[in-house]
Structure formats: structure tokens, C-alpha cells
Amino acid sequence: MSQSGVALSWWIAVPWALTVFGWFLVYRLQLGAERRKIYREICSETRKLVFEFEKVASDYHTRAHEPSLEVQVVSLLSRIEQRLDHLDKLVAKKRPEQEWPQLIVSMRQSVTSSNFGQSDHQVLPHDSETIGLLRVSVADAVRWIDQTERKFV
Amino acid sequence: MRTISVARDFSRFPAGRKIAHSKTSGEAFRQRFLDQAVHDRAPVQVDLDGVVGYGSSFLEEAFGGLVREFNLTQEQFNNLVRLQTRSASLRIEVEEYVRKAAEEAARLGRR
Numbered sequence: 001m002s003q004s005g006v007a008l009s010w011w012i013a014v015p016w017a018l019t020v021f022g023w024f025l026v027y028r029l030q031l032g033a034e035r036r037k038i039y040r041e042i043c044s045e046t047r048k049l050v051f052e053f054e055k056v057a058s059d060y061h062t063r064a065h066e067p068s069l070e071v072q073v074v075s076l077l078s079r080i081e082q083r084l085d086h087l088d089k090l091v092a093k094k095r096p097e098q099e100w101p102q103l104i105v106s107m108r109q110s111v112t113s114s115n116f117g118q119s120d121h122q123v124l125p126h127d128s129e130t131i132g133l134l135r136v137s138v139a140d141a142v143r144w145i146d147q148t149e150r151k152f153v
Numbered sequence: 154m155r156t157i158s159v160a161r162d163f164s165r166f167p168a169g170r171k172i173a174h175s176k177t178s179g180e181a182f183r184q185r186f187l188d189q190a191v192h193d194r195a196p197v198q199v200d201l202d203g204v205v206g207y208g209s210s211f212l213e214e215a216f217g218g219l220v221r222e223f224n225l226t227q228e229q230f231n232n233l234v235r236l237q238t239r240s241a242s243l244r245i246e247v248e249e250y251v252r253k254a255a256e257e258a259a260r261l262g263r264r
Contacts, residue, residue, distance in 0.1 A: 070168055074206020081242055104242035105249070112208035117168025118175050 036152040039090055043149040046083040047142060050107075052076060054138040057111040061130055065121035073116075077108055080141070091151050103144055106137040154196050154235070157186050160203030170210040179214025183222070187215065190233055191223045201238035201247075209246065217250035220258060227255040 053076040060069040084100040110133035115122055124130055159167055163182050169175025172184075190197040201207070220230055230251050238244055 070208075071166060071205055074166070074168070074208065078206045078240075081240060085241070101241035101245050105246045108207070108242070108246065109209045112168070113210055113213070114170075116210055117178070117208045118170065118210075120174055 039152040043145050047145050049080050050141050057134055061124045087148050091148055103141045110134045110137045154198050156198040158200040166205045167211045168208040170214040179211040183215045183218050187219050196233050198235040198237055201243050212247055213250045216247050217254035220251055220254035224258050
């Protein structure tokens with residue numbers, strides 16, 4: 001092939017290469033956006049579970065004894081733990097400073113250390129220490145989820 | 154080593170501290186499964202998975218209570234009771250109760 005022929009075939013390949021590269025770039029950007037959207041949805045669902053836990057736990061302690069709420073409390077905690085574990089694996093090295101298992105421990109302790117799972121259940125006032133600890137532990141968990149969610153914006 | 158599954162051998166919903174207030178309490182679990190292991194000095198593996206969830210009062214009384222009952226050190230507890238669970242938070246919480254109970258026992262002076 002002559003020198004001018006080689007130059008011509010090279011110029012023909014350039015638009016094709018640019019097209020493929022552009023397609024690849026758009027694909028990668030769309031994939032990243034889609035992935036971040038899924039992660040944000042997991043954060044949002046986990047946050048809802050934490051607020052649901054707060055409500056159920058608060059109802060349990062401030063109302064007459066309702067054993068079904070005990071099951072709900074520990075069941076919600078198990079589900080929240082699974083979600084936080086999942087989120088923690090997704091953010092890998094970019095995780096917030098506070099370790100998430102301690103958040104679960106704090107939430108469980110605030111609600112189930114006393115006046116839980118026993119026949120002599122007492123109705124606590126809304127300003128009791130138990131409810132205060134519950135609010136603090138939930139706030140910590142929500143803060144952790146918020147910090148994690150920012151990694152996906 | 155004998156394996157005790159809380160879900161299979163005791164209850165799917167362990168909760169409460171004392172037997173007087175709950176049949177599935179930490180005290181009931183400890184007396185039924187763990188006390189004997191300490192008496193016999195026979196290590197046991199406790200599988201914590203498979204239950205609906207745990208109350209902290211159950212965990213504290215079952216494991217921290219065992220340390221108090223027999224004046225165990227943390228090391229003695231770890232040699233006698235092996236925890237098996239996928240839950241990081243359960244492991245942390247039980248270790249906290251065992252450590253605190255052992256510290257309390259050491260502070261009060263061992264028999």
C-alpha cells in the first residue's frame with residue numbers, strides 16, 4: 001500500500017474509534033449513575049427501618065405491654081444490621097469513622113437492657129432515660145447512614 | 154466440643170433477664186446450658202444465629218451472669234464458651250458484658 005493509502009485508512013479509523021470510545025464513556029457514566037441510585041435507595045430504605053424501629057420501640061415502652069412489639073423490635077434490629085453490613089461493604093474504604101456494629105449495640109441496649117421481655121412490664125414516660133437513649137442511638141445511626149449516602153452523590 | 158444452638162435447643166425468641174419474668178430469659182438459658190459446662194469444665198460452642206433477635210438483658214444475664222456466678226476471668230470464659238455468629242454486633246455486645254462482669258468480679262475480689 002502506498003504512503004497516502006496508509007494515511008487515508010488511518011483517518012477513516014479515527015471516527016470509528018471516537019464513536020466506540022464515546023459509547024464506552026456514556027455506558028460507564030450511566031452505569032455509575034445507576035449504581036449510585038441503587039445505593040442511595042438502600043440508604044433511604046435503611047433510614048426508614050431505623051425510624052420504624054424508633055417508633056415501635058417507643059410505643060413498646062410508653063404503652064401497655066404488647067408482646068408482639070418485642071418481636072418487632074428485635075426483628076427490625078436484625079434487618080437494620082443486615083442493611084448496615086451491606087452498606088458498609090459497598091462503601092469499603094470510604095466508610096464513616098464510627099463502626100456500624102456499635103450503632104446496633106447502642107440501639108439494642110437502649111431499648112432491651114431493661115423493661116423488655118418480662119412479665120412485669122412498666123409503662124415509661126416519654127421523657128424517661130430509656131426513651132432518651134433510644135433517640136440518641138437512632139440519631140447516631142441516621143447520621144452514619146447520611147454520611148454513607150454522601151459517598152454516593 | 155458440644156454445640157448449643159439457641160434457636161434449635163432453647164428458643165427462637167430469647168428475651169428477658171430473670172426466670173421469674175420470662176421462661177426464655179438469659180437466666181433460664183444460663184442455668185440450662187452454661188452452668189453445667191462450667192461445672193464440668195467442658196467447653197461449649199454457642200450458636201447465636203437463627204433466632205428472631207436478642208434482647209440485651211438476655212445477653213447480659215446469660216453471659217455476663219455466667220462470669221459473675223462462677224467468678225470467671227475473661228480468659229476462662231473464652232476458654233469455656235465459644236461464640237458462633239454472623240452478627241458482628243452480637244459478638245461485640247457479649248464481649249462487652251463478659252469484660253465488664255470480669256472487671257467487676259476482679260474489683261470485688263475473687264473467692
